[in-house]
Amino acid sequence: MTDSTPLGRVLLIVGGGIAAYKALELTRLLRKAGVGVRPILTKSGAEFVTALSLAALSEDKVYSDLFSLTDEAEMGHIELSRSADLVVVAPATADLIAKAANGLAGDLASTTLLATDKPVLMAPAMNVRMWLHPATQRNLATLKADGVLFVGPDEGAMACGEFGPGRLAEPPVIFEAIMAALEGPAARSQKGGPLAGKHALVTAGPTFEPIDPVRGITNRSSGRQGYAIAGALARLGARVTLVSGPVSLPTPPGVDRVDVETARDMLAACQAALPADVGVFVAAVADWRIDEVFGVKLKKDKGGPPALTFVENPDILATLSASGPKRPKLVIGFAAETNDVEAHARAKLARKGCDWIIANDVTEPGVMGGDENAVLLISKDKTERWTRAAKDSVAHDLAQRIAESLS
Numbered sequence: 001m002t003d004s005t006p007l008g009r010v011l012l013i014v015g016g017g018i019a020a021y022k023a024l025e026l027t028r029l030l031r032k033a034g035v036g037v038r039p040i041l042t043k044s045g046a047e048f049v050t051a052l053s054l055a056a057l058s059e060d061k062v063y064s065d066l067f068s069l070t071d072e073a074e075m076g077h078i079e080l081s082r083s084a085d086l087v088v089v090a091p092a093t094a095d096l097i098a099k100a101a102n103g104l105a106g107d108l109a110s111t112t113l114l115a116t117d118k119p120v121l122m123a124p125a126m127n128v129r130m131w132l133h134p135a136t137q138r139n140l141a142t143l144k145a146d147g148v149l150f151v152g153p154d155e156g157a158m159a160c161g162e163f164g165p166g167r168l169a170e171p172p173v174i175f176e177a178i179m180a181a182l183e184g185p186a187a188r189s190q191k192g193g194p195l196a197g198k199h200a201l202v203t204a205g206p207t208f209e210p211i212d213p214v215r216g217i218t219n220r221s222s223g224r225q226g227y228a229i230a231g232a233l234a235r236l237g238a239r240v241t242l243v244s245g246p247v248s249l250p251t252p253p254g255v256d257r258v259d260v261e262t263a264r265d266m267l268a269a270c271q272a273a274l275p276a277d278v279g280v281f282v283a284a285v286a287d288w289r290i291d292e293v294f295g296v297k298l299k300k301d302k303g304g305p306p307a308l309t310f311v312e313n314p315d316i317l318a319t320l321s322a323s324g325p326k327r328p329k330l331v332i333g334f335a336a337e338t339n340d341v342e343a344h345a346r347a348k349l350a351r352k353g354c355d356w357i358i359a360n361d362v363t364e365p366g367v368m369g370g371d372e373n374a375v376l377l378i379s380k381d382k383t384e385r386w387t388r389a390a391k392d393s394v395a396h397d398l399a400q401r402i403a404e405s406l407s
């Protein structure tokens, strides 16, 4: 795979299913469009298509073995996992989906999925009973929550003679999904979308405030809601800067991510990213930090537990809501509340000077660190109560509202 592939480069994992032959057509479509394809063929995949066909169509070497000394000498497996803009699994077998959902890394394909820092798109294909099995559906939900993208499966007659969902999406449909995932912010802006030409600044995740070189104070924020919002804004055409605390989520396609640890770093990264048309401050920022971080690891035996003195962190939402030439036109804060949600959130809106507060009750099961959110959208003159929905769906609706507000 050469670097002269301006439309992007795909690492294509071909799993062991009847539909593996369609990966050949997919490879042909991608190459014809100028997309680089580097195939990884699983051992079972090689029962269905040959490495020779994949190599010929992709015009690249086919990787199969985790422990190949030749391959490792050329390109280590970690480097391989990051050698493309997007990792595509087609067909994604029940087995590959289960391995990826559970973080298994027993062969080259699963190790690649665990080691990559690139977005992953899966095109599942399997027998209808395998697809509908609660184990597969559980794995699917896990991967979706991890930010993995999916295309298909289709419903219809299957090679095994049964009928239902589980058929691999057709190669042109997978091709379209790949092109959408590969599109960078520039391409999106050229193509349009209600937020084309707009810059969105989003914060997500927890902050980490060090105590000593090995310890620190953090919180349970997963970053999922902020990441979903960043992805949804990018899909509507915005250029998105995502300032992220420490989380283990993949960067949504088309989003520029800046990694930070402390609240002060997060504020500095946000200020550096301005100007922006909209600021969505979802991160769970620590209110306090340790006054003086210990330069060496604190020891247990040195006269009892240490006395820690806290000082207040800068208030990112209030700072960036303050009027000035760089204030985003629309500033949105998040409020995680445990009681009197609406009253506390409305007070926060007034105190911080932002335009909207998205409030959620984090005592509800499955909200903090989970996949769903039940939110209130509070503006100066009204409160909207949104029904409980997947964080992706809340993100999509919020992005639409932002687009309406900025138009």
Ligand SMILES: Cc1cc2nc3c(=O)[nH]c(=O)nc-3n(C[C@H](O)[C@H](O)[C@H](O)COP(=O)(O)O)c2cc1C
Residues within 6 Å of the ligand: 014, 015, 016, 017, 018, 019, 042, 043, 044, 045, 092, 093, 094, 095, 096, 109, 125, 126, 127, 130
């Ligand atoms: C004829 C045949 C067809 C198969 N088709 C599929 C399939 O479409 N989807 C699937 O998930 N597994 C299918 N399997 C089972 C997988 O090949 C098996 O789970 C294998 O371990 C997957 O390995 P991989 O995920 O590393 O490619 C099939 C097996 C056979 C023998």
